[in-house]
Amino acid sequence: MSVAHALGSQKPLGRHSLALLIGLQLLLVLTVALGGWGASAYLRQLTLTQTLEHAQAQAYNLEDALSQSFHLLKMHLQALGEDHPDLAQQPQQLQVAMAALQQKLPYIRSLSALDGQGKIHISTDPANVGQRLLLGELQHSVVPGAAGVLRFGHPWRGRNFADGTPWPRHREGGLVVDSGFFPVTLVLPGAPQWTLLATINSDYFINLALNHQTSVALRYSVYSDEGILLFSTNENAQPGTLMPRAEALQDILERQVGTAHWPQTRTQEAEVAAFRASRSYPWLVLAQAQTQEVLRPWRQQTERLAVIAVLSVLGLLLVTGSLTWRVRRVLAQEERHLEASRLAASVFSHSSDLIAITDSLGRVLTVNPTFERTLGFSAQEVVGRKLGEWQDGRAAPAGLTPLWTALASEDTWEGKVQERCKDGSELIGWLAASAIRDARQQVVNYVFVLRDLSRLHADEATIRKLSQVVEQSPLSILITSTAPAIEYGNPEFFRICGFSPEELLGVNPRIMQSGQTPVTTYRSMWAALKQGNAWEGEFINRRKDGSLYIENAIVAPLLNADGQTTHYLGIKQDITAYKEAEKALRLAASVVAQTHEGVMICDAQRLITDINPAFTRITGYTREQVLGRKPSILSAGSKNQEGYIAMSAALAASGHWSGEFWNRRPDGSVYATANSMNTITDDASQIAYYINVFQDVTERRQQQEFLESLAHFDPLTRLPNRTLLNDRIAQAMGRAGRAQSLLGVCFLDLDGFKAVNDTWGHEAGDDLLIVIARRLEACVRAEDTVARLGGDEFVVLLTAVTDTAECERAAARILASVREPIDVGGHTVHVGVSIGIALYPQDGDDAETLLRYADMAMYRAKQAGRNRWVLHADG
Incomplete structure (x- = not known):
């Protein structure tokens, strides 16, 4: 294939291509506009829906909390009346009982007892005693004096009746800083001439609603069935006033539970609301928010998205326009230089080096015959591919990354690279690369010349690998002469012994002897070496700082071509920590075996893996009977159930639990154990083992139960x-x-x-x-x-x-x-x-x-x- 044919000719963009590009740009603008409008409408509806769902859930929670509170209040008031049927004769006892009830129910400010004329005779707030109250119309509406019905009165401002006044029905100016209270009454069934009166702290339920709200736009209000506001989280809402939307009240009372969209009126903004009427009492809970407040985040998000979309479309239009202009210009330049590239094709066709020419994007245009012979790829297989990516699924060599970086700034690069031939073999070569630019300094071609260095590199690689193996070995490697004198030690050798190379090279290895290695060890080593055999054993040596360490060593003679020993090679490993661990394990095993307390070890699946002799003595089970079984084989039954639950929770939370179980021996006898359990985790912090150390406390438990029995x-x-x-x-x-x-x-x-x-x-x-x-x-x-x-x-x-x-x-x-x-x-x-x-x-x-x-x-x-x-x- 000729270079001219490889480069080919390219035609500039025509008018129809430019028109198509403009049409695509207009379609992009229309698509972005329609997509933005649809997304905005969907997000608006989603915002309103999520707000209503949240408001409905909060209204339900507040109504349920209020109903439960008043159910509890009614039950306690009735019990108070039943425990004190004659209020007038037991004022002090009633006073104490009422004070105790007030402490139990935090939403009560005071409890009082009124006679038939509305005069307070007994109250937990002494300032209320003697007050004569006109509570007005109460809800539920029942026959006067009807007993056993919890009724709700008009809200008051102030702390209590002594310093408070009923809220007016007309709206006063300013923020409402005092939520006040509202009275709840109950006529006693056993003494209808008496009425128990509770003042309900509105702030308690306001704080309850605010503590659970997640949307600052929502306001929670509680209205009586007559539309009178009892309390609200809205600081502009005054208790005692009527609901602003009269038609909304009628709708709420008819539907009981639901949501609503209220339009804007002359005095009210448009609102969304969720409501729930009480199932037992004459009031309703309303969660509402102004529509504009709910949609404020949506508007802000929509505006940001619109700005981003406009800027993005403008950017895309600018980029595509610029690219169109630039491509037309580059293609014109390439056409002018194409002829010169054809002339250069004959120069590289007879070279002994591998030569490839690519376009400005690194795609191969042509290769010379040497390239085809050496790598095994034909020109048809590599033309159009990126440099090094000669086959599908095969990535380019990693070493080409600095090449492209250098060509982008300096136009030339030289270095060693690794290439893979078609048959899978590796080719190491020296690559020289050059960028060919036109008069406008734009890259039009890259020329790559590769000289084969595979054999030389293979020899160097072998030597380098051997050196790396020795230098980076985790084992200590030592080479001495036959004298012997130390001629080489790898970094691990010097790290273990603590000496520097300058202190040991040329020195006899006995400098590291501690005197604690038996003489017979050295004799057996030299005997093996003199016979040309390798030797393996252990040395107790001394570091430079005087500390002792134990080494496992393999020492072997190094022979020349004539079979004569020229050097000795020592490969050693520091096993001090292993020896210490082995000693500690033997000690631990001895302690476990000799202890009087039972020891049981279970794996992560809670199967018994090991026990000690005391386990068999206490439980009666032999090692063969329990290994591989679950610890439940010991259980005495359901009396341990609560202990098992507490044990599992504690082990999962802290890895430790202590407590007592009742167990049963194989002969049926029951015994009690005091247990201390711990978990052992692996490197991944997952539980690997459970260890239970226990002792028999049956006698102590029986004595304890006997003493408890004597007491009762x-x-x-x-x-x-x-x-x-x-x-x-x-x-x-x-x-x-x-x-x-x-x-x-x-x-x-x-x-x-x-x-x-x-x-x-x-x-x-x-x-x-x-x-x-x-x-x-x-x-x-x-x-x-x-x-x-x-x-x-x-x-x-x-x-x-x-x-x-x-x-x-x-x-x-x-x-x-x-x-x-x-x-x-x-x-x-x-x-x-x-x-x-x-x-x-x-x-x-x-x-x-x-x-x-x-x-x-x-x-x-x-x-x-x-x-x-x-x-x-x-x-």
């Missing part, structure tokens, strides 16, 4: 004692008060027990008490309690009793059961029981009173002839 249970009958009984009576009274049910306390004293005790002995008496305890438990329900106070006195606590007759039926069952014959020590005995019954709440409202009255009733039963029951109320 009678040792003989295992029944609850007086301490546990008092606690259960207190809990049962609380449940009975809430459920409005009765509670029966039955005091029992055995009839005839002293005779059995005196006749057959204390052991027989103890057996009798145990039998009686079991019979009493069988006479009552699982939720009832049977307790022993001491001697032959028992107490039966009957919970959730509906009437007195139910207590008497239980007493009848107890009498019948106790009268049954009892076999103690081979003797049949008969005893009876006298029962006194006191009821909660009519006989008493605390455990001590109930037990005292039941005891008194029991004594009346004994005086009446024994073996019967007596109600305290009948006395």
Whole structure:
């Protein structure tokens, strides 16, 4: 192929190509404009939609928080009325209860009790006492004096009734800096002449709404169903005023939940809003924002995008116009110089060097015959390809990067390069490159001349690799003469011994001896070397600083062509750290094997990989039985479930956990262990092993449980004692008060027990008490309690009793059961029981009173002839 044919001829751009380019530019402008308009419209709708979705979620959250707060307030107020039915006779107790409730509910500023004329008699704010309030119309609208309904009043400004006034219905000027409060009332069902009044702190719910908002444009307001503003996060909104959009209120009350777009009016800006009416109370939550505020970020973004789009289009138009002009000019210049390039083709066709000519972009135009013969590629295969990229999928040599950099600034470059032939072999050569420029100093061609240096480079590479292997080896390499004297050491050798090359070259290697290497080691080494064999062993040497180190060494003779030893080669590795680690591992293994505490090691899958002898001694499992198994093989069952959860969480969070488990041995016996668990991580900070060190604490746990049992249970009958009984009576009274049910306390004293005790002995008496305890438990329900106070006195606590007759039926069952014959020590005995019954709440409202009255009733039963029951109320 000739150079002229390779270069070819190129025609300049015609008028039709220029018109096509202008048409494409106009199409680009139109596409950008339409795309920008569509994206802007989509983003606008998306902004409004996301704002409404967020407003709807926030309205739901605020409504739910308010409803839950008022549900809780209603429940506590009703409970307060039930616990204090006669408010006038217990003012101090009511005052304490109200103060406690105010502390529990942070959104309450004060609690007060009003009579039928609206006068405050009791209040947690002393300044309110004596105030006579006109609360106005309340919501819900119910019959005056209706009990059990939570009602909401007109909002007030100020801290409380003593220093506050109702908000006016007309708008006052300026910002609202005092959100004030609003009253909530509840007429007591049991005492309709009394009304409990709570003042609700508006700031509490305003802060609640603000703490959860993510859009500064949204404002949250709470209106009554009459459209009166209770409170708002908007500083321009005044509580007590009517909702500005009357038609919006009607729409909200009809739909209850939803969103809305409100248009601009003479007094109101256009707004988007989400609303939710309360499911239980006469108010609604409104989350709203001015449309222009919501869309402000969208407008700003749209303006920025428009500016960027305009500037981008203008830039593209300028660039494409400039390129069109420049291409036309370059093609004209190339046409003028094409003839000169054809003349130069004959010069390089007979060269012994590899020659290639490319265009200004580095694409091959032609190559000489030597190029084809040496690399194996024909001219047809490489023409049109970039320099070095002779085949698809094969990148250009990395060494060409500085070539192009130099040609761009200096027009010439020389250097060594590596090229790959078609058969895959490597060719190393010296490349000279030149840039050919036209009269305007524009590059039109590049000429590359490559001289083959493959064989020379191969020899140099071999020597260089050998040198690098020795110099960069992580092993210590030493060469000595036969004297011996050190002739060479690599950097690792000098680093390990601490000497410099100047201090050791020409010196006998014994300078590094510590005197602690056995003499037999050196003898065996020299014996092997003199026989022409290699030797391997360990040396204990001394560094320059005096510290000792251990080396594993391979020493071998170096032979010349005649087979005579000329030098010795030593290849050594510092194994000091390995020896220390080996020693530490042996010590650790010995400690683990000898410790009295059990040790269990699990892998990342929590399978047991190792145990120590103490593990087998404590658990009863041998090594063969547990290796490869999960630790759950030791578990005693579900009583460890909470501990397992806590253990997993702690190990994941901190890598450490300590606690106790109940485990089971192979023979079925249960034992307790105190465990200390840790994780070991790998180089990637992933858990590799779990280590559990534990000890048997069964005896300690049993003693602890025994002591806890003595504190709450009678040792003989295992029944609850007086301490546990008092606690259960207190809990049962609380449940009975809430459920409005009765509670029966039955005091029992055995009839005839002293005779059995005196006749057959204390052991027989103890057996009798145990039998009686079991019979009493069988006479009552699982939720009832049977307790022993001491001697032959028992107490039966009957919970959730509906009437007195139910207590008497239980007493009848107890009498019948106790009268049954009892076999103690081979003797049949008969005893009876006298029962006194006191009821909660009519006989008493605390455990001590109930037990005292039941005891008194029991004594009346004994005086009446024994073996019967007596109600305290009948006395």
